Amino acid sequence: MNVLQFVIQNHNEVLELTLEHLWMVVISTLLAVVIGIPLGILITRRPGWNKPVLGTANIIQVIPSLALFGFLLPLPWIGASSERLAVLALTLYALLPLIRNTYAGIKGVDPAVVEAGRGMGMTDRQLLLQVELPLALGVIIAGVRVATVISVGLATIAAFIGAGGLGEYIMRGVAMVNNQVILAGAIPAAGLALLADVSLGWLERRLSPA
Amino acid sequence: MYRPANGQEIVSGLNLEVRRGETLVLLGRSGSGKTTTLKLINDLVSPSSGQVLVEGRATTEWDPIRLRRGIGYVIQDAGLFPHFTVERNIGLVPAIEKWPAERTRQRVLELLQLVGLDPGLRSRFPRELSGGQRQRVGVARALAADPPILLMDEPFGALDPLTRADLQREFLALQKRIHKTVVFVTHDLREAMLLGTRIALMEAGKLVTALATEEFVRSHDPLVKRYLEAFGAPTGNGCEVQHERAAVRDSESQ
Numbered sequence: 001m002n003v004l005q006f007v008i009q010n011h012n013e014v015l016e017l018t019l020e021h022l023w024m025v026v027i028s029t030l031l032a033v034v035i036g037i038p039l040g041i042l043i044t045r046r047p048g049w050n051k052p053v054l055g056t057a058n059i060i061q062v063i064p065s066l067a068l069f070g071f072l073l074p075l076p077w078i079g080a081s082s083e084r085l086a087v088l089a090l091t092l093y094a095l096l097p098l099i100r101n102t103y104a105g106i107k108g109v110d111p112a113v114v115e116a117g118r119g120m121g122m123t124d125r126q127l128l129l130q131v132e133l134p135l136a137l138g139v140i141i142a143g144v145r146v147a148t149v150i151s152v153g154l155a156t157i158a159a160f161i162g163a164g165g166l167g168e169y170i171m172r173g174v175a176m177v178n179n180q181v182i183l184a185g186a187i188p189a190a191g192l193a194l195l196a197d198v199s200l201g202w203l204e205r206r207l208s209p210a
Numbered sequence: 211m212y213r214p215a216n217g218q219e220i221v222s223g224l225n226l227e228v229r230r231g232e233t234l235v236l237l238g239r240s241g242s243g244k245t246t247t248l249k250l251i252n253d254l255v256s257p258s259s260g261q262v263l264v265e266g267r268a269t270t271e272w273d274p275i276r277l278r279r280g281i282g283y284v285i286q287d288a289g290l291f292p293h294f295t296v297e298r299n300i301g302l303v304p305a306i307e308k309w310p311a312e313r314t315r316q317r318v319l320e321l322l323q324l325v326g327l328d329p330g331l332r333s334r335f336p337r338e339l340s341g342g343q344r345q346r347v348g349v350a351r352a353l354a355a356d357p358p359i360l361l362m363d364e365p366f367g368a369l370d371p372l373t374r375a376d377l378q379r380e381f382l383a384l385q386k387r388i389h390k391t392v393v394f395v396t397h398d399l400r401e402a403m404l405l406g407t408r409i410a411l412m413e414a415g416k417l418v419t420a421l422a423t424e425e426f427v428r429s430h431d432p433l434v435k436r437y438l439e440a441f442g443a444p445t446g447n448g449c450e451v452q453h454e455r456a457a458v459r460d461s462e463s464q
Binding site for chain 2: 108112113116117118119120122126130131134135
């Protein structure tokens, strides 16, 4: 039995696990966007917070993923549900690229342009919303892209704590010593990662000011 | 206006008054504090001591946003917003001042004409314009809300000599019509003499002298003379030398 036959025979389950996978990635990336972009903006406004915020995000990033799941397990409410746990872990991993790219994107805006805006009497808010964020958008989307691709990969590990997703097949296949089953999880996961990369890459180019 | 010590003493002991309707040129080499002086006027830089009076009121007492919206600001390379069309760039201050859209549109067309740009350019982006066109847009943007004061920081510095000469000529013609109070920063003596009604020479954060343009060329200040010599302009000294030579020849012939 080859992979294709396996997938066709189990298409309902494959679809379900793919959607589960996608769901974890989308929710965690959205959460990371909602937290990471404002944090990135904040550290452009308060230079003193730059090091602690980026440092913390960096430390989270280097914790091995299984270990991070382990750390989060004892948490109340979160630890009680493997889905919540997985989403939280993925969110934490996605934070660094978002904070860093938001910060770098805004800092990369031509200072002459920002000063011209300030000199003409734009408020800080107007400068941020009309000048800095639009000009940084391409770099910020690049951060979303990196975060999403990382999440698709990491979400396969979520199966190890029972959160489902395409990692189920990989784990099951490893246990059964069955390459077809492993690939039935691995190929769609890789496909999702590629899809996310290509589509967000397209968006990044569309939204980058030339 | 009195604007002493700023931060690391970039500008100190500066006592200078800008008169209504004049074009005061701040002349000086790089790092002499002319740009800082300009930024003291629209409060992009705040004085560490002393005060800057704009329309009789210290800049520190102004709401900085209100102050800046009443002062046009033109910088080198125009500092246009790359993601805004020409129309939105020029209409920026009207937009943040919440003018009705139609009035802003009319004003933009008026300004395009005023600075000699084809109204067809209004939907272009800055990258689609030449350097001279961008700078004209920069001037139009500064004039949008009809501010009484205009600050210009080496606005023509990045242009090729021919375009620069065009824009200088146009600026003179424009200033004859609109009579703004202009403070103009440059390191180019020729530009200063051409455009300025008065020239303030700065060096190392201090004001050397501020003189009407005609008096400036006759000044005996050593630094002024060095400037005039560097730009090959006839100095007061040079004239005297010629007179002396003439006198010598006269005595020889006698």
